Amino acid sequence: MAYSFTKMHGLGNDFIVIDGMTSPIDLSSDDVSAMCDRHRGIGADGVIIVRPGQGDGFMDYRNADGSLAQMCGNGVRVTAKFLVDRGYLPPGRDSLRIGTRAGLKEVRFETAGGRLSRATVTMGQPILDPAAIPVHAPVDSDHGGVPYVGALMIPTPWCPATVTCVSMGNPHAVWFVDLESMPDELVRGDRLDSLDLSAIGPYLESHTVFPEKANIEFVTVEPDGLHMRVYERGVGETLACGTGACAVLVAAYLTGRTGPSSAVHLPGGTLHIDYREDGVHMTGPASTVFHGTWE
Template sequence: MSIDFIKLHGLGNDFVVIDGMKGNVDVDPAQVRALCDRHFGIGADGVIVVQPPKNSGSAGYMHYINTDGSLAQMCGNGVRCTAKFLVDEGYVDASQGELTVDTLAGKRPLQFSVDTGKLTEATVNMGEPIFDPELVPVRAPQESVADHAESGTSFVRDLKVQTPWCDVTFTCISMGNPHALWFIDSFEELPDALFNGEKTLENMDIDRIGAYLESHEVFSEKSNIEFVELRDGLLHTRVFERGVGETLACGTGACATGVGGYLTGRVGREVDVVLPGGMLKIEWTEGGAVKMTGPATESYRGTI
Protein backbone atom coordinates (compact mmCIF):
# COMPACT_ATOMS: atom_id res chain seq x y z
CA MET A 1 0.00 0.00 0.00
CA SER A 2 1.00 3.65 -0.32
CA ILE A 3 1.09 5.96 2.72
CA ASP A 4 1.52 9.73 2.79
CA PHE A 5 3.49 10.94 5.80
CA ILE A 6 5.01 14.01 7.40
CA LYS A 7 8.36 13.77 9.19
CA LEU A 8 8.17 15.88 12.37
CA HIS A 9 10.54 16.23 15.30
CA GLY A 10 10.80 17.80 18.72
CA LEU A 11 14.46 18.67 19.34
CA GLY A 12 15.54 15.78 17.12
CA ASN A 13 13.18 13.22 18.69
CA ASP A 14 11.65 12.34 15.32
CA PHE A 15 8.42 10.73 14.16
CA VAL A 16 6.74 9.47 11.03
CA VAL A 17 3.32 11.11 11.34
CA ILE A 18 0.40 9.62 9.42
CA ASP A 19 -3.04 11.16 8.94
CA GLY A 20 -5.73 8.88 10.34
CA MET A 21 -8.29 11.63 10.90
CA LYS A 22 -10.38 10.85 7.82
CA GLY A 23 -10.21 7.08 7.78
CA ASN A 24 -8.70 4.10 9.55
CA VAL A 25 -4.96 3.65 8.99
CA ASP A 26 -3.55 0.48 10.48
CA VAL A 27 0.18 -0.20 10.68
CA ASP A 28 1.39 -3.40 12.30
CA PRO A 29 4.59 -3.75 14.37
CA ALA A 30 6.60 -5.10 11.43
CA GLN A 31 5.58 -2.13 9.29
CA VAL A 32 6.47 0.28 12.08
CA ARG A 33 9.92 -1.26 12.41
CA ALA A 34 10.38 -0.94 8.64
CA LEU A 35 9.24 2.70 8.57
CA CYS A 36 11.56 3.61 11.46
CA ASP A 37 14.62 1.86 10.01
CA ARG A 38 17.18 4.60 9.29
CA HIS A 39 18.89 2.59 6.55
CA PHE A 40 16.05 0.85 4.71
CA GLY A 41 13.04 2.96 5.70
CA ILE A 42 12.25 6.59 6.47
CA GLY A 43 14.02 6.61 9.82
CA ALA A 44 12.41 7.71 13.08
CA ASP A 45 12.10 7.11 16.80
CA GLY A 46 8.47 6.11 16.35
CA VAL A 47 5.30 6.32 14.29
CA ILE A 48 2.34 8.54 15.21
CA VAL A 49 -1.03 7.89 13.62
CA VAL A 50 -3.17 10.95 14.39
CA GLN A 51 -6.74 9.74 14.84
CA PRO A 52 -10.09 11.36 15.71
CA PRO A 53 -10.39 12.33 19.39
CA LYS A 54 -11.53 9.85 22.02
CA ASN A 55 -13.01 12.53 24.28
CA SER A 56 -15.24 15.54 23.72
CA GLY A 57 -13.33 18.80 23.66
CA SER A 58 -10.17 17.17 22.28
CA ALA A 59 -8.80 17.86 18.81
CA GLY A 60 -7.29 14.46 18.08
CA TYR A 61 -5.79 11.28 19.49
CA MET A 62 -2.08 10.49 19.39
CA HIS A 63 -1.63 6.79 18.60
CA TYR A 64 2.11 6.44 19.19
CA ILE A 65 4.11 3.30 18.42
CA ASN A 66 7.76 2.86 19.42
CA THR A 67 10.49 1.84 16.99
CA ASP A 68 10.27 -1.78 18.14
CA GLY A 69 6.54 -1.92 17.38
CA SER A 70 5.35 -1.63 20.99
CA LEU A 71 2.57 0.80 21.90
CA ALA A 72 3.60 3.79 24.06
CA GLN A 73 1.31 5.33 26.68
CA MET A 74 2.85 8.76 26.41
CA CYS A 75 5.43 10.86 24.54
CA GLY A 76 5.97 14.53 25.37
CA ASN A 77 7.70 15.47 22.13
CA GLY A 78 5.12 13.42 20.28
CA VAL A 79 2.27 15.43 21.83
CA ARG A 80 3.78 18.68 20.55
CA CYS A 81 4.27 17.15 17.09
CA THR A 82 0.70 15.84 17.10
CA ALA A 83 -0.51 19.34 17.95
CA LYS A 84 1.61 20.75 15.12
CA PHE A 85 0.07 18.28 12.70
CA LEU A 86 -3.47 19.20 13.78
CA VAL A 87 -2.79 22.94 13.43
CA ASP A 88 -0.69 22.86 10.27
CA GLU A 89 -3.12 20.53 8.45
CA GLY A 90 -6.10 22.70 9.32
CA TYR A 91 -7.87 20.38 11.77
CA VAL A 92 -7.50 23.14 14.39
CA ASP A 93 -7.81 26.88 13.75
CA ALA A 94 -4.33 28.35 14.20
CA SER A 95 -5.82 31.45 15.81
CA GLN A 96 -7.22 29.42 18.74
CA GLY A 97 -3.86 29.26 20.49
CA GLU A 98 -4.83 26.16 22.44
CA LEU A 99 -6.04 22.60 21.98
CA THR A 100 -6.19 19.24 23.75
CA VAL A 101 -4.61 15.99 22.55
CA ASP A 102 -5.90 12.61 23.70
CA THR A 103 -3.27 10.00 24.62
CA LEU A 104 -3.28 6.58 26.26
CA ALA A 105 -2.15 8.40 29.43
CA GLY A 106 -5.12 10.78 29.27
CA LYS A 107 -5.88 14.26 27.95
CA ARG A 108 -3.01 16.69 27.41
CA PRO A 109 -4.11 20.36 27.10
CA LEU A 110 -1.62 22.78 25.56
CA GLN A 111 -1.11 26.36 24.43
CA PHE A 112 0.77 27.03 21.21
CA SER A 113 2.47 29.77 19.22
CA VAL A 114 2.32 30.09 15.44
CA ASP A 115 4.30 31.73 12.66
CA THR A 116 2.57 32.25 9.29
CA GLY A 117 -0.16 29.87 10.39
CA LYS A 118 2.18 27.04 11.41
CA LEU A 119 2.72 25.86 14.99
CA THR A 120 6.26 26.56 16.19
CA GLU A 121 6.20 26.02 19.96
CA ALA A 122 3.85 24.59 22.56
CA THR A 123 3.47 24.47 26.33
CA VAL A 124 1.91 21.17 27.31
CA ASN A 125 0.20 20.36 30.59
CA MET A 126 1.69 16.93 31.10
CA GLY A 127 -0.42 16.12 34.13
CA GLU A 128 0.73 15.13 37.60
CA PRO A 129 3.73 12.87 38.16
CA ILE A 130 3.07 9.41 39.59
CA PHE A 131 5.17 8.30 42.57
CA ASP A 132 3.48 5.14 43.89
CA PRO A 133 5.98 2.32 43.17
CA GLU A 134 3.19 -0.03 42.09
CA LEU A 135 1.95 2.51 39.55
CA VAL A 136 5.33 3.67 38.20
CA PRO A 137 5.78 0.58 38.13
CA VAL A 138 8.96 -0.40 39.95
CA ARG A 139 9.79 -3.09 42.50
CA ALA A 140 11.18 -0.83 45.22
CA PRO A 141 11.87 -1.91 48.82
CA GLN A 142 10.50 0.37 51.52
CA GLU A 143 13.96 1.64 52.48
CA SER A 144 14.33 3.20 49.02
CA VAL A 145 11.23 5.37 49.57
CA ALA A 146 11.61 8.84 51.11
CA ASP A 147 9.35 11.75 52.04
CA HIS A 148 9.87 15.24 50.65
CA ALA A 149 8.91 17.56 53.51
CA GLU A 150 8.12 20.70 51.50
CA SER A 151 5.79 19.09 48.98
CA GLY A 152 4.56 16.24 51.16
CA THR A 153 5.50 13.77 48.43
CA SER A 154 6.53 10.19 49.13
CA PHE A 155 8.66 8.82 46.28
CA VAL A 156 11.28 6.26 45.31
CA ARG A 157 14.41 8.30 45.90
CA ASP A 158 17.26 5.82 46.36
CA LEU A 159 16.63 2.53 44.58
CA LYS A 160 19.89 0.57 44.54
CA VAL A 161 20.37 -1.61 41.45
CA GLN A 162 23.35 -3.87 40.83
CA THR A 163 24.89 -3.93 37.36
CA PRO A 164 27.94 -5.71 35.85
CA TRP A 165 29.86 -2.43 36.17
CA CYS A 166 28.79 -0.80 39.44
CA ASP A 167 25.82 -0.19 41.72
CA VAL A 168 23.39 2.43 40.41
CA THR A 169 21.00 4.52 42.52
CA PHE A 170 17.73 5.50 40.84
CA THR A 171 14.98 7.99 41.56
CA CYS A 172 11.81 6.58 39.96
CA ILE A 173 8.87 8.61 38.61
CA SER A 174 6.13 8.01 36.06
CA MET A 175 4.86 10.68 33.66
CA GLY A 176 2.35 8.27 32.14
CA ASN A 177 5.33 6.06 31.35
CA PRO A 178 8.07 4.89 33.74
CA HIS A 179 11.34 6.76 34.23
CA ALA A 180 14.40 5.82 36.27
CA LEU A 181 16.69 8.80 36.92
CA TRP A 182 20.38 8.25 37.60
CA PHE A 183 21.68 11.52 39.04
CA ILE A 184 25.46 11.37 38.62
CA ASP A 185 27.34 13.64 41.01
CA SER A 186 30.84 12.31 40.32
CA PHE A 187 31.91 10.76 37.03
CA GLU A 188 35.46 10.11 38.24
CA GLU A 189 34.19 7.51 40.72
CA LEU A 190 32.56 5.44 37.95
CA PRO A 191 34.37 2.55 36.20
CA ASP A 192 36.31 3.29 33.01
CA ALA A 193 34.25 0.64 31.19
CA LEU A 194 31.20 2.94 31.23
CA PHE A 195 32.86 5.53 29.00
CA ASN A 196 34.23 5.95 25.52
CA GLY A 197 37.14 8.20 26.44
CA GLU A 198 37.05 11.00 29.01
CA LYS A 199 34.68 10.50 31.94
CA THR A 200 31.86 12.85 31.00
CA LEU A 201 28.12 12.54 30.43
CA GLU A 202 28.68 13.00 26.71
CA ASN A 203 31.12 10.08 26.60
CA MET A 204 28.99 7.55 28.52
CA ASP A 205 28.24 4.39 26.55
CA ILE A 206 24.53 4.57 27.27
CA ASP A 207 23.50 2.33 24.37
CA ARG A 208 25.10 -0.57 26.22
CA ILE A 209 24.31 0.54 29.77
CA GLY A 210 20.78 1.67 28.96
CA ALA A 211 19.88 -1.57 27.21
CA TYR A 212 20.88 -3.49 30.35
CA LEU A 213 19.11 -1.17 32.80
CA GLU A 214 15.93 -0.77 30.71
CA SER A 215 15.14 -4.46 31.13
CA HIS A 216 16.32 -4.92 34.71
CA GLU A 217 14.09 -7.15 36.81
CA VAL A 218 13.07 -4.26 39.08
CA PHE A 219 11.15 -2.74 36.14
CA SER A 220 8.17 -5.00 35.47
CA GLU A 221 7.22 -3.06 32.32
CA LYS A 222 10.78 -1.99 31.47
CA SER A 223 11.71 1.67 31.99
CA ASN A 224 13.11 4.74 30.31
CA ILE A 225 16.56 5.42 31.76
CA GLU A 226 17.80 8.98 32.36
CA PHE A 227 21.48 9.81 32.88
CA VAL A 228 21.52 13.23 34.59
CA GLU A 229 24.18 15.76 35.55
CA LEU A 230 23.56 19.09 37.31
CA ARG A 231 25.83 21.60 35.57
CA ASP A 232 25.69 25.40 35.87
CA GLY A 233 22.17 25.26 37.30
CA LEU A 234 20.86 23.19 34.38
CA LEU A 235 19.97 19.50 34.30
CA HIS A 236 21.94 17.96 31.43
CA THR A 237 20.29 14.69 30.46
CA ARG A 238 20.70 11.79 28.08
CA VAL A 239 17.83 9.33 27.73
CA PHE A 240 17.68 5.68 26.76
CA GLU A 241 14.03 5.30 25.79
CA ARG A 242 12.18 2.07 26.45
CA GLY A 243 11.64 0.25 23.17
CA VAL A 244 13.68 2.77 21.17
CA GLY A 245 17.23 3.34 22.46
CA GLU A 246 18.93 6.69 22.93
CA THR A 247 17.00 9.62 21.49
CA LEU A 248 18.08 13.24 21.02
CA ALA A 249 15.26 14.38 23.31
CA CYS A 250 12.53 12.91 25.50
CA GLY A 251 9.67 15.11 26.71
CA THR A 252 8.38 12.87 29.49
CA GLY A 253 11.99 12.17 30.47
CA ALA A 254 12.68 15.90 30.78
CA CYS A 255 9.55 16.28 32.94
CA ALA A 256 10.57 13.40 35.20
CA THR A 257 14.10 14.84 35.40
CA GLY A 258 12.79 18.25 36.47
CA VAL A 259 10.53 16.76 39.14
CA GLY A 260 13.24 14.40 40.38
CA GLY A 261 15.77 17.24 40.46
CA TYR A 262 13.44 19.25 42.69
CA LEU A 263 12.59 16.36 45.00
CA THR A 264 16.28 15.52 45.50
CA GLY A 265 17.17 19.14 46.29
CA ARG A 266 19.18 19.88 43.16
CA VAL A 267 16.96 22.49 41.49
CA GLY A 268 13.79 24.53 42.03
CA ARG A 269 10.34 23.88 40.59
CA GLU A 270 11.34 25.56 37.31
CA VAL A 271 14.39 24.33 35.44
CA ASP A 272 15.81 24.06 31.94
CA VAL A 273 16.59 20.48 30.94
CA VAL A 274 19.35 20.25 28.33
CA LEU A 275 19.15 17.26 26.00
CA PRO A 276 21.41 16.38 23.04
CA GLY A 277 18.82 17.88 20.66
CA GLY A 278 18.20 21.09 22.57
CA MET A 279 16.48 22.47 25.67
CA LEU A 280 13.03 22.02 27.22
CA LYS A 281 11.61 24.31 29.91
CA ILE A 282 10.05 22.31 32.74
CA GLU A 283 7.88 23.63 35.57
CA TRP A 284 6.35 21.53 38.34
CA THR A 285 3.52 23.83 39.36
CA GLU A 286 2.26 24.30 42.92
CA GLY A 287 -0.98 22.73 41.73
CA GLY A 288 0.84 19.49 40.98
CA ALA A 289 0.86 19.46 37.17
CA VAL A 290 4.07 19.49 35.15
CA LYS A 291 4.32 21.96 32.26
CA MET A 292 6.73 21.43 29.38
CA THR A 293 7.61 24.05 26.77
CA GLY A 294 9.46 23.31 23.56
CA PRO A 295 9.37 23.46 19.74
CA ALA A 296 7.87 21.19 17.10
CA THR A 297 9.38 21.19 13.60
CA GLU A 298 8.60 19.72 10.18
CA SER A 299 11.50 18.09 8.36
CA TYR A 300 9.80 17.00 5.12
CA ARG A 301 6.80 15.24 3.56
CA GLY A 302 6.64 12.20 1.37
CA THR A 303 4.91 9.04 0.23
CA ILE A 304 6.17 5.55 0.95
Protein backbone atom coordinates in the same frame (compact mmCIF):
# COMPACT_ATOMS: atom_id res chain seq x y z
CA MET B 1 -0.93 -0.03 0.07
CA ALA B 2 0.58 3.46 0.08
CA TYR B 3 0.61 5.74 3.11
CA SER B 4 1.27 9.47 2.96
CA PHE B 5 3.39 10.62 5.90
CA THR B 6 5.08 13.68 7.34
CA LYS B 7 8.51 13.42 8.97
CA MET B 8 8.59 15.64 12.07
CA HIS B 9 10.68 16.07 15.19
CA GLY B 10 10.87 17.72 18.59
CA LEU B 11 14.51 18.58 19.40
CA GLY B 12 15.67 15.75 17.15
CA ASN B 13 13.34 13.16 18.69
CA ASP B 14 11.88 12.22 15.31
CA PHE B 15 8.59 10.70 14.22
CA ILE B 16 6.76 9.46 11.15
CA VAL B 17 3.34 11.12 11.39
CA ILE B 18 0.38 9.69 9.49
CA ASP B 19 -2.99 11.41 9.08
CA GLY B 20 -5.76 9.17 10.35
CA MET B 21 -8.25 11.96 11.00
CA THR B 22 -10.47 11.28 7.99
CA SER B 23 -9.85 7.61 7.21
CA PRO B 24 -8.86 4.65 9.40
CA ILE B 25 -5.21 3.60 9.36
CA ASP B 26 -4.05 0.27 10.74
CA LEU B 27 -0.36 -0.61 11.01
CA SER B 28 1.14 -3.80 12.39
CA SER B 29 4.17 -3.76 14.68
CA ASP B 30 6.20 -5.09 11.75
CA ASP B 31 5.01 -2.16 9.59
CA VAL B 32 6.13 0.29 12.28
CA SER B 33 9.52 -1.37 12.69
CA ALA B 34 10.08 -1.35 8.94
CA MET B 35 9.17 2.32 8.63
CA CYS B 36 11.43 3.31 11.54
CA ASP B 37 14.46 1.38 10.25
CA ARG B 38 17.11 4.03 9.61
CA HIS B 39 18.84 2.02 6.89
CA ARG B 40 16.00 0.28 5.04
CA GLY B 41 13.05 2.49 5.91
CA ILE B 42 12.19 6.14 6.51
CA GLY B 43 13.97 6.23 9.84
CA ALA B 44 12.46 7.49 13.11
CA ASP B 45 12.19 6.97 16.86
CA GLY B 46 8.52 6.11 16.44
CA VAL B 47 5.30 6.39 14.44
CA ILE B 48 2.38 8.66 15.35
CA ILE B 49 -1.04 8.09 13.78
CA VAL B 50 -3.15 11.19 14.45
CA ARG B 51 -6.72 9.98 14.90
CA PRO B 52 -10.01 11.59 15.92
CA GLY B 53 -10.86 11.14 19.56
CA GLN B 54 -11.62 12.91 22.80
CA GLY B 55 -10.34 16.47 22.51
CA ASP B 56 -9.04 17.79 19.18
CA GLY B 57 -7.26 14.61 18.16
CA PHE B 58 -5.70 11.43 19.52
CA MET B 59 -1.96 10.64 19.43
CA ASP B 60 -1.65 6.93 18.64
CA TYR B 61 2.07 6.49 19.31
CA ARG B 62 4.19 3.39 18.61
CA ASN B 63 7.85 2.97 19.54
CA ALA B 64 10.39 2.13 16.85
CA ASP B 65 10.16 -1.58 17.75
CA GLY B 66 6.41 -1.51 17.11
CA SER B 67 5.35 -1.58 20.76
CA LEU B 68 2.60 0.71 22.03
CA ALA B 69 3.59 3.67 24.22
CA GLN B 70 1.34 5.37 26.75
CA MET B 71 2.90 8.79 26.39
CA CYS B 72 5.52 10.82 24.53
CA GLY B 73 6.11 14.47 25.42
CA ASN B 74 7.85 15.46 22.21
CA GLY B 75 5.21 13.49 20.33
CA VAL B 76 2.43 15.60 21.88
CA ARG B 77 4.06 18.82 20.64
CA VAL B 78 4.55 17.27 17.20
CA THR B 79 0.91 16.11 17.13
CA ALA B 80 -0.21 19.61 18.08
CA LYS B 81 1.84 21.07 15.24
CA PHE B 82 0.40 18.54 12.80
CA LEU B 83 -3.18 19.43 13.77
CA VAL B 84 -2.53 23.18 13.67
CA ASP B 85 -0.53 23.22 10.43
CA ARG B 86 -3.02 20.92 8.66
CA GLY B 87 -5.91 23.23 9.52
CA TYR B 88 -7.76 20.85 11.84
CA LEU B 89 -8.32 23.73 14.28
CA PRO B 90 -10.51 26.78 13.64
CA PRO B 91 -8.57 30.04 13.05
CA GLY B 92 -7.76 32.09 16.13
CA ARG B 93 -7.22 29.17 18.51
CA ASP B 94 -4.13 29.23 20.71
CA SER B 95 -4.77 26.01 22.63
CA LEU B 96 -5.98 22.48 22.05
CA ARG B 97 -6.43 19.16 23.81
CA ILE B 98 -4.76 15.98 22.63
CA GLY B 99 -5.80 12.52 23.70
CA THR B 100 -3.08 10.02 24.67
CA ARG B 101 -3.06 6.62 26.31
CA ALA B 102 -2.07 8.52 29.47
CA GLY B 103 -5.11 10.81 29.24
CA LEU B 104 -5.93 14.21 27.75
CA LYS B 105 -3.10 16.75 27.52
CA GLU B 106 -3.70 20.49 27.36
CA VAL B 107 -1.45 22.32 24.89
CA ARG B 108 -0.96 26.08 24.54
CA PHE B 109 0.93 27.15 21.44
CA GLU B 110 2.47 30.03 19.52
CA THR B 111 2.40 30.37 15.74
CA ALA B 112 4.57 31.99 13.09
CA GLY B 113 3.16 32.39 9.58
CA GLY B 114 0.12 30.36 10.55
CA ARG B 115 2.17 27.38 11.67
CA LEU B 116 2.89 26.19 15.19
CA SER B 117 6.40 27.13 16.32
CA ARG B 118 6.43 26.50 20.07
CA ALA B 119 4.12 24.74 22.50
CA THR B 120 3.61 24.26 26.22
CA VAL B 121 2.10 20.93 27.25
CA THR B 122 0.41 20.38 30.60
CA MET B 123 1.77 16.92 31.29
CA GLY B 124 -0.19 16.28 34.49
CA GLN B 125 0.96 15.17 37.90
CA PRO B 126 3.91 12.80 38.16
CA ILE B 127 3.10 9.30 39.36
CA LEU B 128 5.26 8.27 42.33
CA ASP B 129 3.48 5.16 43.65
CA PRO B 130 5.86 2.24 42.91
CA ALA B 131 3.02 -0.08 41.89
CA ALA B 132 1.68 2.47 39.40
CA ILE B 133 5.03 3.38 37.83
CA PRO B 134 5.56 0.31 37.88
CA VAL B 135 8.74 -0.66 39.73
CA HIS B 136 9.37 -3.54 42.12
CA ALA B 137 10.78 -1.42 44.93
CA PRO B 138 9.64 -0.06 48.29
CA VAL B 139 9.14 3.63 49.01
CA ASP B 140 12.35 4.93 50.61
CA SER B 141 12.01 8.73 50.55
CA ASP B 142 9.60 11.53 51.42
CA HIS B 143 9.17 15.10 50.18
CA GLY B 144 6.70 17.24 52.09
CA GLY B 145 4.60 14.22 52.96
CA VAL B 146 4.82 12.77 49.45
CA PRO B 147 6.42 9.29 49.51
CA TYR B 148 8.48 8.09 46.54
CA VAL B 149 11.27 5.76 45.43
CA GLY B 150 14.21 8.15 45.63
CA ALA B 151 17.30 6.00 45.95
CA LEU B 152 16.79 2.57 44.43
CA MET B 153 20.18 0.88 44.11
CA ILE B 154 20.45 -1.44 41.10
CA PRO B 155 23.62 -3.56 40.87
CA THR B 156 25.16 -3.66 37.38
CA PRO B 157 28.25 -5.43 36.00
CA TRP B 158 30.03 -2.05 35.96
CA CYS B 159 28.95 -0.13 39.07
CA PRO B 160 25.86 0.38 41.21
CA ALA B 161 23.17 2.63 39.71
CA THR B 162 21.11 4.60 42.24
CA VAL B 163 17.92 5.84 40.59
CA THR B 164 14.83 7.89 41.40
CA CYS B 165 11.65 6.41 39.92
CA VAL B 166 8.92 8.56 38.35
CA SER B 167 6.14 7.96 35.85
CA MET B 168 4.86 10.66 33.51
CA GLY B 169 2.39 8.19 32.03
CA ASN B 170 5.36 5.96 31.20
CA PRO B 171 8.06 4.66 33.58
CA HIS B 172 11.35 6.50 34.14
CA ALA B 173 14.42 5.78 36.24
CA VAL B 174 16.56 8.88 36.77
CA TRP B 175 20.23 8.38 37.63
CA PHE B 176 22.17 11.43 38.81
CA VAL B 177 25.58 10.21 37.73
CA ASP B 178 28.92 10.95 39.33
CA LEU B 179 31.17 10.72 36.29
CA GLU B 180 34.38 10.85 38.32
CA SER B 181 33.53 7.69 40.24
CA MET B 182 32.50 5.63 37.21
CA PRO B 183 34.82 2.94 35.77
CA ASP B 184 36.83 3.76 32.66
CA GLU B 185 34.89 1.28 30.52
CA LEU B 186 31.78 3.43 31.00
CA VAL B 187 33.15 6.97 30.81
CA ARG B 188 36.31 8.58 29.48
CA GLY B 189 36.26 12.20 30.52
CA ASP B 190 34.31 14.57 32.73
CA ARG B 191 31.40 15.29 30.38
CA LEU B 192 28.07 13.53 30.12
CA ASP B 193 28.57 12.99 26.38
CA SER B 194 31.59 10.80 27.16
CA LEU B 195 29.37 8.26 28.96
CA ASP B 196 28.93 5.03 26.98
CA LEU B 197 25.23 4.10 27.07
CA SER B 198 25.52 1.19 24.62
CA ALA B 199 25.70 -1.52 27.29
CA ILE B 200 24.43 -0.03 30.54
CA GLY B 201 21.39 1.56 28.86
CA PRO B 202 19.88 -1.73 27.63
CA TYR B 203 20.87 -3.45 30.89
CA LEU B 204 18.94 -0.99 33.06
CA GLU B 205 16.03 -0.57 30.63
CA SER B 206 15.18 -4.28 30.80
CA HIS B 207 16.17 -4.96 34.43
CA THR B 208 13.72 -7.23 36.26
CA VAL B 209 12.90 -4.47 38.75
CA PHE B 210 10.97 -2.77 35.92
CA PRO B 211 8.15 -5.16 34.90
CA GLU B 212 7.23 -3.02 31.85
CA LYS B 213 10.82 -1.92 31.20
CA ALA B 214 11.73 1.73 31.79
CA ASN B 215 13.22 4.80 30.19
CA ILE B 216 16.61 5.46 31.76
CA GLU B 217 17.86 9.03 32.24
CA PHE B 218 21.51 9.85 32.94
CA VAL B 219 21.76 13.30 34.52
CA THR B 220 24.26 15.87 35.77
CA VAL B 221 23.36 19.08 37.60
CA GLU B 222 25.17 22.10 36.14
CA PRO B 223 25.04 25.88 36.76
CA ASP B 224 22.88 26.39 33.64
CA GLY B 225 20.39 23.67 34.52
CA LEU B 226 19.99 19.91 34.25
CA HIS B 227 21.88 18.02 31.53
CA MET B 228 20.56 14.61 30.49
CA ARG B 229 20.86 11.75 28.08
CA VAL B 230 18.18 9.12 27.75
CA TYR B 231 17.95 5.49 26.76
CA GLU B 232 14.30 5.01 25.78
CA ARG B 233 12.58 1.67 26.16
CA GLY B 234 11.78 0.12 22.82
CA VAL B 235 13.93 2.67 20.97
CA GLY B 236 17.45 3.13 22.36
CA GLU B 237 19.24 6.41 22.90
CA THR B 238 17.38 9.39 21.43
CA LEU B 239 18.30 13.04 21.02
CA ALA B 240 15.43 14.14 23.27
CA CYS B 241 12.63 12.77 25.42
CA GLY B 242 9.89 15.09 26.68
CA THR B 243 8.50 12.82 29.38
CA GLY B 244 12.09 12.06 30.38
CA ALA B 245 12.89 15.75 30.80
CA CYS B 246 9.78 16.11 32.99
CA ALA B 247 10.78 13.08 35.07
CA VAL B 248 14.30 14.46 35.48
CA LEU B 249 13.02 17.82 36.78
CA VAL B 250 10.62 16.09 39.19
CA ALA B 251 13.36 13.78 40.46
CA ALA B 252 15.81 16.67 40.86
CA TYR B 253 13.24 18.73 42.75
CA LEU B 254 12.15 15.91 45.06
CA THR B 255 15.76 15.07 45.93
CA GLY B 256 16.69 18.72 46.56
CA ARG B 257 19.00 19.16 43.59
CA THR B 258 17.06 22.02 41.98
CA GLY B 259 13.98 24.17 42.36
CA PRO B 260 10.58 23.50 40.75
CA SER B 261 11.62 25.07 37.43
CA SER B 262 14.67 24.49 35.27
CA ALA B 263 16.08 24.31 31.80
CA VAL B 264 16.73 20.69 30.83
CA HIS B 265 19.46 20.33 28.22
CA LEU B 266 19.32 17.30 25.93
CA PRO B 267 21.57 16.38 22.98
CA GLY B 268 18.88 17.70 20.61
CA GLY B 269 18.26 21.00 22.40
CA THR B 270 16.68 22.51 25.49
CA LEU B 271 13.25 22.13 27.08
CA HIS B 272 11.94 24.30 29.90
CA ILE B 273 10.15 22.32 32.61
CA ASP B 274 7.97 23.77 35.40
CA TYR B 275 6.59 21.69 38.26
CA ARG B 276 3.50 23.54 39.51
CA GLU B 277 0.53 22.75 41.74
CA ASP B 278 -1.49 21.60 38.71
CA GLY B 279 1.28 19.35 37.43
CA VAL B 280 4.32 19.46 35.20
CA HIS B 281 4.50 21.87 32.25
CA MET B 282 6.88 21.31 29.33
CA THR B 283 7.75 24.02 26.79
CA GLY B 284 9.64 23.48 23.56
CA PRO B 285 9.54 23.59 19.74
CA ALA B 286 8.25 21.20 17.07
CA SER B 287 9.39 21.02 13.45
CA THR B 288 8.39 19.52 10.10
CA VAL B 289 11.17 18.01 7.99
CA PHE B 290 9.56 16.59 4.83
CA HIS B 291 6.54 14.81 3.36
CA GLY B 292 6.53 11.52 1.49
CA THR B 293 4.75 8.27 0.64
CA TRP B 294 5.47 4.82 2.05
CA GLU B 295 4.49 1.85 -0.09
